[in-house]
Amino acid sequence: MRDPWNAFMPYPDADVGHAAIGPLSGLRLAVKDLFDVAGYPTAAGNAAVLAASGIKTSTAPLVQTLLDTGACFVGKTNTDELAYSLIGGDIHFGMPINPRDPDLIPGGSSSGSAVAVAAGLADVGLGTDTSGSIRLPAAVNGLIGWRPTHGGLNNRALRPLAPNFDVPGFMTRSLEPMAAVMSAVGMHAASDRPQSILIPEDIFATIDDAVADQMIASLRSAGIPVREVGAISWLNLDELAWAFTTILQREAWESNRSLLERSMHAIAPDIAARLLSGSRLSEEEVLEARRIREQFSKEIDRLFGEDVLVALPTLAAKPPRRDAAPRCLAAFRSACIKLLCLSGLSGCPQLALPIARPGGNISLSLLGKRGADRMLLDVAKLLRVE
Template identity: 30%
Template structure:
């Protein structure tokens, strides 16, 4: 035992004499006895009561025979809801979209509790890319997810089932998680609305992490209004922010009501320059319609993108590698502390359960992190902070930014891999995870029968401003004779 503690001391660069080592060993033994006596409700056996919800699009997984409800009234009354399968729902299997993993939680995630308290009808779980490693929606180990607008195009991920469930009418509201765009990307690919709230605005208790400093939970719906109702239901102004993006709730942090205010909208030149001609043309068509709207004023703005794409790879994948090394425990910021969960994940990892896609996404950053003793991760965070300062400078001139959600039309299946064309999908969404800004995506036009979507990005904690401005864009699109997003399935 003394050899073990000496090895640990050496790894921590502690230089102690033999007597000190012996004292520490004695203290550790005493703490071990205390830890063994701590009760853990997660240890109880939890019965899996759900059954597979089958649909032609592969959007749904485990669910209830009769929708689960708690309240008969509320802002989400009569709204059918599904949640992504990395969000805990008591008695339903939690697979994270992986073929070889399943855990049955004995509790609901905080966001699930709030949906039920708001009167929602919980149908069950939505499919996803395994362990949230999208971004195209092609990497579920449970079922192939099909884009209902165009089967030869990707549905977007990693919240693929959430986007498809809303687009097809299988659900009125779906929750997804967004670490680099995983709510906004499937919303854009499937032609629906998706909201990424300000980092820390929605509790992640009971949500399986990907990158804890980037992870958010947000709603998808067919309209901005319905998405706003869902966001209001799950929002938590009391949530502590552990990662330096200081939380200071304001009246606009919660979802604002309809506003008569005129918004100054900054069209970001650099983001448009990265987009295909087709997407750029769609955004410019939207801007042409906006010029006649009294509620919006357009202004071209410049924001140097720097190396923000590489910063996302250095931060996101590295944090997931840390999570794997700790076998499912994020010390100091655990989404939940449950021994059954930790054991289940440990067994899955030790049995080489991860797909090649996940491995290829994680390994380069994990290797660099080890080789540089963490300096590469720090570099990624510093680059994100610099980009955030440039965004703040832009917000000194405008109320919101207008950014295309995807750089291209939804890609054809098989065109995007772990290392090829990744940022065609992630490039315009991931930067705002690194900065923590809220962003609302909505469809504004179409081409070749496929949707073109934009993001309305607001300053941190101004979620209500993003929602209100998105409502105005939605009205402009609905009234326009020239803007034509593809129709959703009836």
């Protein structure tokens, strides 16, 4: 396959079979290089991990489910190193090129899967989402991005980053193939609809007024009552982002401790620094972060007990240029985590989708209670989207 976008890992082709008939027949599947696929190594965006991988003899169960329902494997895709970034770059294998705007970052860490779908090289991009690694690249590339309920999909033979936040998920160009994927992995059509969609004023106040107005207008087109609320939590976004980042850093260090000890020189300096920061956290800090997470999760459970969905901007800022200074990339990442962490902390599903507007597209997200994944898609079908 010709790949001018650097979406795929440069592996020799191996025969990966799939069912001739099934609900995903005719759909091309790109798989993030964190999942094992028989006949291929798994590098996780790192040369040392690649060197130690060997050729896998079995396929991750989730990938096998997709193959058994008719999806055709077209390759393993690039990822940020160790899946520990939201930008899309990698010092070992390069940064994929954003097909919508080559000057901008592609977003990560599921960068290759997003670019493959956006470029028309695949119909379904399988990725992972820990701190936004599906939702952010989906938003940057104008795609549908689904972060499932935590624990809802099989994650065996998937290299972990932060297990309490890691989830496999998908990106597509439109809602129809996403619906097919949801059915194939056991998320069947829902019969219920939310009583209302909530607009958190504190969050929408952080984005451009014209963009916020366009999002709210699209939400009203669904025919479901829209209610504005001051906030969805007593905790502010800075507190939530701190708690999320603290837990993420500790778990990322634990997941990669042996690699750090064995091959620190083979890890990009900024990634290594973030991993090491997790080792320096005190137990008091980690316990406080977990307490905040538990408190927020209880608040969200009470909120969703009222049979509502929450609407959110997917991104907190415009994507930076791919050649932006490291401090600009870090600022973008930190700003976006304040919104993207809400799903991770609560374990709730989130669906990001593009909305057409003059001058380009914006990405709106729907956040629902645990297990309401299909309801999010059903509501998205009612909205005026691209």
